Amino acid sequence: MHRPSLTLLAASLMLATGLACAADAPTTIPAxxxxxAEQLRDKAMHDDTAYKLVEGLTTEIGARLAGGPNDPRARAWMIAKFKALGFDKVxxxxxxxxxxxxHSEHGAxxxxxxxxxxxxxxxxxxxxxxGGLTAQVVQFPNLDALKAADPATVKGKIVYIGERMQRYKDGRDYGRIGSPIRVAGPVIAEAKGAAGYLLRSAGTDANERIPHTGVTGFKxxxxxxxxxxxxxxxxxQLERVLAYGKPVTVKLDLDCGIEGQYTGANVIGEITGSKYPDQVVAIGGHLDSWDPGTGAIDDGAGVAIAAGAAKVIHDLPQRPERTIRVIxxxxxxxxxxxxxxxxEKHAADVSTFQLGSESDFGSxxxxxxxxxxxxxxxxxxxQIAKVLAPIGVAYDPKRPGGGGxxxxxxxxxGMAALSLTQDGTYYFDWHHTANDxxxxxxxxxxxxxxxxxxxxSYMAAQANGDFGSAPGAFAHDGAEE
Known part of the structure; x- marks a missing residue:
């Protein structure tokens, strides 16, 4: 067996020690x-790129139901805008x-x-x-009551749950109403033999006669x-009628449903990094929206925020060291x-993602x-938090960051991620409605x-070191997003 010399062994040990120290070295952002970044902050506070983008998207395209007539138009529009903003790669x-x-919906x-x-x-x-569905309504105060119900009390009826969503700055009550009652409720009701399902809209408006749509859990x-x-x-009104104690019958006439499959696309624009082009700071929003409104706060604003942020970075005299990717x-x-x-497409590349966060909670x-x-x-x-503090952003080191x-x-x-929580006090007044x-x-x-x-984005792109992205790195961080 060949035995390496002491000199080679020492060199190998020094290299290994050096790599380990580099891995353990703190990530810092140069002065x-x-x-x-402070200059970017001050400039962006007076930049109207994002507003012009969301104004154009909601005016020239409008509602963007996934797979609907405006879906391809929105994609073409977004591609053109990314190119007009000067992104290196679209x-x-x-x-x-x-x-x-x-197609249509009616009820009575x-x-x-x-x-x-x-x-x-x-x-x-x-x-x-x-001709519609006409059936007696059975009311439950909450989802737990429906889960516990005898199927015989549900079979053939229209289940109704009227739990009301409460208003919070961080919108946390949506996790109690939007997901469980709207998403899981219809699935549970169907399993118990219900003929239909109604819920009080997942929204914080009290007086607007405008319902909030959203997805169910049907697959x-x-x-x-x-x-x-x-x-x-x-x-x-329905609850007042039910309070009389008489059988209440409702007719639903919904013309909707799944009609095959559709292939759309994520639209991506990049500012290529000058030093580490294969390392990415990922930001974005979602281009689709529900169809009653024009998708301004959900989520034209998010796409515009990300694109506007990338544009002010693009306009700096020198490119960022890492790539800024807007999705x-x-x-x-x-x-x-x-x-x-x-x-799924980029899982194998997760270690190249420096840091990421998406905007999807209004403006x-x-x-x-x-x-x-x-x-x-x-x-x-x-360091990032100190630059953001003057514009009203507080850093909570005890909360995880889900990325949006x-x-x-x-x-x-395994991507390292931030959560950038917006003031959502009034967001759920308009969310998923014609008032968006x-x-x-x-x-x-x-x-x-x-x-x-x-x-x-800029500070992450310029950092000396990384933020810890690696396969499975944050599997147990408790992030809910």
Whole structure:
């Protein structure tokens, strides 16, 4: 056996020790990059690129239901805008998903007091039989009560749950209403033999007779049952009628359902890094929207914020050291299809992702930042936090960072991620409704978001060291996004 010389052994040990020390060295952001980030912040606070983008998207395209008539138009529009902004590379990656269509929806109380109901069909709901579905309503106070119900009390009836969503700055009550009651509720009701499903809209508006749509938990291939959301005033009305103690009959007439498959695409624009072009800071939003409104706050704003942040970085005299990648995701609304497709395609490359975060909570000012990064990168996060503090962003070191809706999928693969929480006090007044329109966006608040994304993206791109992205790195961080 050949034995290496002592000199070679010593050199090998020194190299191994050096690599280990480099891996354990703290990630830091150079003083020059901090200074540039402060300048970016101040410039972005007065930049109108994002507002012009969301204004154009909602005016020239409007509603962008995944797979709908405006879907290809929105993609072409986004490609053209990325190119006009001067991104070095603009491309698409295909995303295939079930094509759910909405034609019409109607509802009414038939007895004991006949009157119409204002409602909207939910995503992946099947349609009613020709001529509609007429059945007695059975009410449950919450999802747990439905879960515990004897199927005999549900069979052949329309299940109704009227639990009301509460208003919070961080929108946390949506996790109690939006996901369990709207997504899981119809599936549970179907399993117990229900003929249909109604819920009080997952929204915080009390007086607007405008229902909030959203997706159910039905999967492709499921038979499903017709499912719809009532506006808050109509839910109140139905509950008053039910309070009389008489049998209440409702007719649903929904013309909707899955009609095959559709292939859309994630639209991606990049500013190529000058030193580490294969290392990526990922930001974005989702390009699709629900169809009643024009998709301004959900999520035209998010796409515009990310693109606007990249544009102010692009306009610096020197390119960032790492690549800034802006992703306009496809079909987030009906199941994170774009985010999941992206994560599946790029899972093997997760270690090249420096840091990521997506904007998908409207356009209210960012007020809280949290992070899931390796311990050695906490100091760099604190540096970012110091630059953001003057514009109202507080760093919570105890909370994980989930990366936002679609980028949560890359975070799940091991991407280091931030959560940049916006003020959502009024977001759920308009979320998934016909009131999701441009007038809900304050240009100054939108610009603050751009400043936040520009600062963190640039500072991450310039960092000495990484933030800990690796396969499975944050599997148990507790992030909910």
């Amino acid at each position: 020059a990059a901090v200074q540039t 491309y698409t990656e295909p995303v295939t998903y079930p094509l759910w269509v909405r 109380i038939v007895a004991p007091f006949p009157q119409p109901l204002t409602l909207i069909a939910l995503g992946y709901s099947p349609g009613t039989p020709k 492709p291939g499921d038979k499903g049952i017709p499912a719809a959301a009532l506006s808050n005033p109509d839910a109140d 306009a995701f496809a079909n987030e609304e009906m199941g994170l299809w774009g985010g999941r497709a992206y994560a 209210g000012p960012v007020w809280r930042m949290s992070a899931s990064v390796k311990p050695q990168a906490r100091g760099a996060i604190e 809706s679609d980028l949560s999928q890359m975070h799940g693969k 329109t441009l007038d809900k966006i304050d240009p100054k608040q939108l610009a603050q978001n751009v400043a936040v994304y520009a600062v963190f």
